[in-house]
Amino acid sequence: MRKIISDLFRWNLIVVVLNSCVIKSDQRDQITFSNSVADIEGRIQRMNTLLPKVPTSEMSNYFFDAEGNLYINNSNIGKPHNNQLDTLSALNGLSSKERREFIDIAIFLKKNEISGCHFERLFETWVYSYKRMDDPSWNNSRDIFLQTAKTPIQDITQAHEILDKERNLVLFKGKL
Numbered sequence: 001m002r003k004i005i006s007d008l009f010r011w012n013l014i015v016v017v018l019n020s021c022v023i024k025s026d027q028r029d030q031i032t033f034s035n036s037v038a039d040i041e042g043r044i045q046r047m048n049t050l051l052p053k054v055p056t057s058e059m060s061n062y063f064f065d066a067e068g069n070l071y072i073n074n075s076n077i078g079k080p081h082n083n084q085l086d087t088l089s090a091l092n093g094l095s096s097k098e099r100r101e102f103i104d105i106a107i108f109l110k111k112n113e114i115s116g117c118h119f120e121r122l123f124e125t126w127v128y129s130y131k132r133m134d135d136p137s138w139n140n141s142r143d144i145f146l147q148t149a150k151t152p153i154q155d156i157t158q159a160h161e162i163l164d165k166e167r168n169l170v171l172f173k174g175k176l
Helices: 002-028 037-053 082-087 096-113 151-158
Strands: 061-064 070-072 075-078 113-122 126-131 143-146 162-166 169-174
Touching: 037 113, 037 126, 037 143, 037 169, 061 096, 082 096, 096 113, 143 151, 151 162, 151 169
Parallel strands: none
Antiparallel strands: 061 070, 061 113, 070 075, 113 126, 126 143, 143 169, 162 169
């Protein structure tokens, strides 16, 4: 009898764990934010005007690691604090006001599960990491871009699957 109860408990636990994985995956396939989609879209639109001013190396990106350190163009700048903004060489192309704005928008987007972005040269657009997982492989990553008249949506859909669209924000993943 104990073995039957123990086995039932294990099977229930396995079902609960599998269900939580499925729910998490489904949640990543839809655009949902703490703030309004219009607010996120506006911040991404503004960030897209700031990012080209940031000096680049071989990569054009920013992202937060698991510990909350901010990286700009793959250089760790540490935790974003007000007192170091004017000394950050990674933000040399921005005015003091724009530096503050860059950091504020990056933190705001992070609170809405957008942990960073990079410039996708193939599509000539900024792509934002959405609900990033520990394993951001091709099939696991979810990304968002701001669709404009210039965005080559046909080129993007050749190698990627569009999962959701809210206003001008498009959520996509790599095709299997």
